[in-house]
Amino acid sequence: xxxxxxxxxxxxxxxxxxxxxxxxxxxxxxxxxxxxxxxxxxxxxxxxxxxxxxxxxxxxxxxxxxxxxxxxxxxxxxxxxxxxxxxxxxxxxxxxxxxxxxxxxxxxxxxxxxxxxxxxxxxxxxxxxxxxxxxxxxxxxxxxxxxxxxxxxxxxxxxxxxxxxxxxxxxxxxxxxxxxxxxxxxxxxxxxxxxxxxxxxxxxxxxxxxxxxxxxxxxxxxxxxxxxxxxxxxxxxxxxxxxxxxxxxxxxxxxxxxxxxxxxxxxxxxxxxxxxxxxxxxxxxxxxxxxxxxxxxxxxxxxxxxxxxxxxxxxxxxxxxxxxxxxxxxxxxxxxxxxxxxxxxxxxxxxxxxxxxxxxxxxxxxxxxxxxxxxxxxxxxxxxxxxxxxxxxxxxxxxxxxxxxxxxxxxxxxxxxxxxxxxxxxxxxxxxxxxxxxxxxxxxxxxxxxxxxxxxxxxxxxxxxxxxxxxxxxxxxxxxxxxxxxxxxxxxxxxxxxxxxxxxxxxxxxxxxxxxxxxxxxxxxxxxxxxxxxxxxxxxxxxxxxxxxxxxxxxxxxxxxxxxxxxxxxxxxxxxxxxxxxxxxxxxxxxxxxxxxxxxxxxxxxx
Amino acid sequence: xxxxxxxxxxxxxxxxxxxxxxxxxxxxxxxxxxxxxxxxxxxxxxxxxxxxxxxxxxxxxxxxxxxxxxxxxxxxxxxxxxxxxxxx
Numbered sequence: 001x002x003x004x005x006x007x008x009x010x011x012x013x014x015x016x017x018x019x020x021x022x023x024x025x026x027x028x029x030x031x032x033x034x035x036x037x038x039x040x041x042x043x044x045x046x047x048x049x050x051x052x053x054x055x056x057x058x059x060x061x062x063x064x065x066x067x068x069x070x071x072x073x074x075x076x077x078x079x080x081x082x083x084x085x086x087x088x089x090x091x092x093x094x095x096x097x098x099x100x101x102x103x104x105x106x107x108x109x110x111x112x113x114x115x116x117x118x119x120x121x122x123x124x125x126x127x128x129x130x131x132x133x134x135x136x137x138x139x140x141x142x143x144x145x146x147x148x149x150x151x152x153x154x155x156x157x158x159x160x161x162x163x164x165x166x167x168x169x170x171x172x173x174x175x176x177x178x179x180x181x182x183x184x185x186x187x188x189x190x191x192x193x194x195x196x197x198x199x200x201x202x203x204x205x206x207x208x209x210x211x212x213x214x215x216x217x218x219x220x221x222x223x224x225x226x227x228x229x230x231x232x233x234x235x236x237x238x239x240x241x242x243x244x245x246x247x248x249x250x251x252x253x254x255x256x257x258x259x260x261x262x263x264x265x266x267x268x269x270x271x272x273x274x275x276x277x278x279x280x281x282x283x284x285x286x287x288x289x290x291x292x293x294x295x296x297x298x299x300x301x302x303x304x305x306x307x308x309x310x311x312x313x314x315x316x317x318x319x320x321x322x323x324x325x326x327x328x329x330x331x332x333x334x335x336x337x338x339x340x341x342x343x344x345x346x347x348x349x350x351x352x353x354x355x356x357x358x359x360x361x362x363x364x365x366x367x368x369x370x371x372x373x374x375x376x377x378x379x380x381x382x383x384x385x386x387x388x389x390x391x392x393x394x395x396x397x398x399x400x401x402x403x404x405x406x407x408x409x410x411x412x413x414x415x416x417x418x419x420x421x422x423x424x425x426x427x428x429x430x431x432x433x434x435x436x437x438x439x440x441x442x443x444x445x446x447x448x449x450x451x452x453x454x455x456x457x458x459x460x461x462x463x464x465x466x467x468x469x470x471x472x473x474x475x476x477x478x479x480x481x482x483x484x485x486x487x488x489x490x491x492x493x494x495x496x497x498x499x500x501x502x503x504x505x506x507x508x509x510x511x512x513x514x515x516x517x518x519x520x521x522x523x524x525x526x527x528x529x530x531x532x533x534x535x536x537x538x539x540x541x542x543x544x545x546x547x548x549x550x551x552x553x554x555x556x557x558x559x560x561x562x563x564x565x566x567x568x569x570x571x572x573x574x575x576x577x578x579x580x581x582x583x584x585x586x587x588x589x590x591x592x593x594x595x596x597x598x599x600x601x602x603x604x605x606x607x
Numbered sequence: 608x609x610x611x612x613x614x615x616x617x618x619x620x621x622x623x624x625x626x627x628x629x630x631x632x633x634x635x636x637x638x639x640x641x642x643x644x645x646x647x648x649x650x651x652x653x654x655x656x657x658x659x660x661x662x663x664x665x666x667x668x669x670x671x672x673x674x675x676x677x678x679x680x681x682x683x684x685x686x687x688x689x690x691x692x693x694x695x
Contacts, residue, residue: 397662442628513643515677519670526669576640579630584640587616588680590673594611598673 010208027174027218034167034214037160041080044156047149061101064325068318071108079164079213081113085248085266086355089259093352094363099258100329103265106248107318110241110269114314116213117237117307120168120220130169136162149441168217175225195278198232202239212244216310224303233302234281237310238274245270256350257339261332268328273317287312344417346370346425357440360433361577364426364451368458368573369505371422375458376498378414379562381407382465383472383491390495391502400492406473411466419462426455447577454572457565464562465494471551482538483548486531490559493527497563501570514574518590520567525599528560613680617687634692637685644678 017024060070071088075081085106092102136158143155206215216237223233245267252263277284288309289299297304321328339345347370348363380387384407385400393399430452433440440448468490475487500520504512535552538544544552576582590598623629651671658664 395660397660511643511646513640513647515640515644516647516674518677519673522673523666523669580632580636581639583620583629583632584636584681584684587613587620587684588640588677590676591612598676 006208023174025174026170030167030170030172030174030221031214031218032167033163033170034217035211037163037165037167038080038211038213039160040156040163041078041160044153044158044160047153047156061097061105064100064104064322067101067104068108068322071105071110072112073108075109075112076115079113079116079119081109081212081244084109084112085262086352089248089252089262090352090354090356090359092258092262093256093348093350094359095258095348095366096359096362099261099265099332100325102258102262103269103325103328103332106262106266107269107321110273110314111311111318113212113244114307114311117216117220117310118304120217121224121301121303121307130166133162133165133169136165168221171218171221172225175221175227194232195235195281198235199239199242199274199278202236203243204239205236206240206243207246212240215240215243220303220306223306230302230305233306234285234309235278237306238277238313241270241277241314242274252352256347256352257336259350259352261336264336265328265332268331269317269321272321273313276317276320277313284309284313284316344421346422346429349425349429354432357433357444360429360440361444361448361451364429364433364448365573367422367426367429368451368454368569371419371426371455371458372501372569372573373505374418374422375462376501378411378418378462379465379494379566380498381409381414382411382462382469383494384476385491385495385498387498390499396495396499397488397492400488400495403491404477406477411469415462415466419459423455423459426452447575450572450575454569457569457572461562461565461569464558464565467558468555468562471555475551480548482543483552486535486552487555489527489531490556493524494559494562494566497524497566501566504570504574512574513585514571514576515585515588517567517571517574518595521564521590521592521595522598524560524563524567525596527563528556529599531556531559610680610683613684617684621691632684632688634685634689637681637688641678641681641685644674644681648674648678 014028018028061067071084075084078084088097088102088105088109091097092099097105140155140159140162143151143158146152146155202215202219205218206212219228219233219236219240222228223230228236245263248263248266252259288305291308291312292299292301292305295308297308346367348366350363353360353363377387380390384405385403389399389403390396430448433448434445472487472491475483476491478484497520500517504516532553535544535549535556539546539549576585620629620632624631648671651667651674655664655667655671658667
């Protein structure tokens, strides 16, 4: 209800304000242009995702100091802690970085965002930045119309900066004009009441504009124009730090539990920092004055002093929180626990990765691994095999022969609960990534399509085993002589593949190769040919009835189809994605007819 | 078995490389993949050595043939890529 009222309330306030004070229009237009610039800046940087941003972020999370430095640096460059926060949430949701690294990036981003105040106070108010804005906008539009994604990205970044400059210019002009008719200083509130009220106003402004940067610019320009007092400006700056947490909270709505933990960390950090700043406002102001004098800042240059204050209280917050980082992580994990492993729910797929194709691809790959893991259990149980036993045995054939007891599982329910929901989520996610507005690079889109097809293959393998289950149970629960031997051979082939899949999954990603699975392809084909050959021989010598032989031939086909689909899905899951290596694998891989040929060669040699 | 379809796939790669649809393969890339295949070859040889059942030995020997086929293709690819990079 309250959310529904915000929009009409803001619009009404603007209209009334414009009617009462026409100069307010210039300030509001400045804010609008500034926010538009921020949006363009973020869109521009997003075009560098799909490789560039992700690679840097992945490398920067090896240690807490590096993650902290990365947060500072990227926020300084992008001038948007919101974008850095959203990217970090997407990485965390996709399981690509740790929660500790994510929190450290957020801490760093809080320091990085203070550079904005320095830029405005030290440069924006002292130089005619509108003069820079015009050529920047003119050049940017040429770049925006280029076909290259990165050129368009550079164009949007340049245009974004141009609009930021222009927005600051209009805000400055607006406040200067406003001062001649209306003095906001009349609303100045001294003392504790002023601190509390202006902190709340600062938080409110940031929530409405979704940008602490924009709030800081308004505060600094208003301060420079003498429209607000220094003390109240300090409280507004503190409030902007609280208000900015709303961005992370909104970003975490579509994220998983890790993303929500990060948003909570952001809230805890900013509220704590604001509380410290409010509690120690007097000594902080003294430190600002001392540093201001040391840095050669004029005593009446309150805009620059505000920038010093903004930096000091954020650095102070990080310094106070860092020693308690591990405690904060423990608190976050306790407060937002990892959901109970509901194996039917996607773990890695979330809306938070939507705007970052490389992260989305990695999340999809991990989810395919999750689906495969579930399917392996379902397949093993469907064939009355105990997966942990298979993984421990040194003689799979013997273990399979010993597994004569039918598992009391409803295969359809197991499929519906553990396979189908994950498959549906993968299909939905992959389809979403394929939408035109996502601008997903072609090579990533191609791999996403392969991963989706891999999920389909896993489903087909499970369904093939479903067909096998009835006869397998019938002929292996009690001894039916030759028929039981043949059904156990089918089960053993699938069991060996399940063990291979587990082995390759546990192999170090830098050591394993999807090419190893070509061996399994040849082996599967050979086993299938052997099964047909043996069955036909047994029909000829009368060892099998026609009914038994038909069942075995059909079920050998199902077994082979299941194996083929499991192998191909596994190949997709573990395929190289790095430039060059992906192509080498493709060139060296055996094609299906080559695998057939190799299987036949061995059969003929054995015969 | 020979090089099978690898020759066609290499030609296809060069076509796509000319169209800038694919990244360039370097000899290092081939070396990295070859190292993984050779590691698998060693693992299989150890497993064959330790296999007690004839059927298991046969199965592993079959797998060894496949990995050796891929190693052979890898060595050929390495030579092709090196030669092409030198002439380019």
